[in-house]
Amino acid sequence: MTKLSKKAAPAAKAAAPAASTKLGKTELTDMLGDRAGLSKKDAVGALGARLDIMGEALKSGQTIGLPGVGTLSVRETAARQGVRPGTSEKIQIPAGKKVAFKIASDLKKSL
Template structure:
């Protein structure tokens, strides 16, 4: 089972005693803050829950799986998400 955005908004609304519209605004704001912060190269850390940061990937040589031909993969950025202690405890049960 997975929690989609609608389910998440409903759960937040119930836990925080908010309307679904207000909870949806909060989720949208979190999304915007994450995107803007990561685009600016800033890490986002929610102590105990998670940390999200932009990581640099060096250029490298790869291989086309169909042809076996070597290809050059340019340098770029990725996203690294690390679970915090509360999140790790929750899934260990």
């Protein structure tokens, strides 16, 4: 019988997880770098700058058109009465703003 060493053997690399339904910032920067021929650092900077610009535009009330994808816009929401879950207490929900997305017709047809 052989003695087992106290050191654990290095674990085998886990198999790659199944394709996720969410595409995160890391995956986007990797894909951007590959398709545009950018270094990882440049791809991170380019995507970060684009997201910052989009956030600033939405905050100022501008609409953002993404050709082939859709349109992001800011919409006003009216004040309304709601119900607090659990207690069924009626509450007043104030007016506000939300970001709305309208999908491009070509993309919608291809889904």
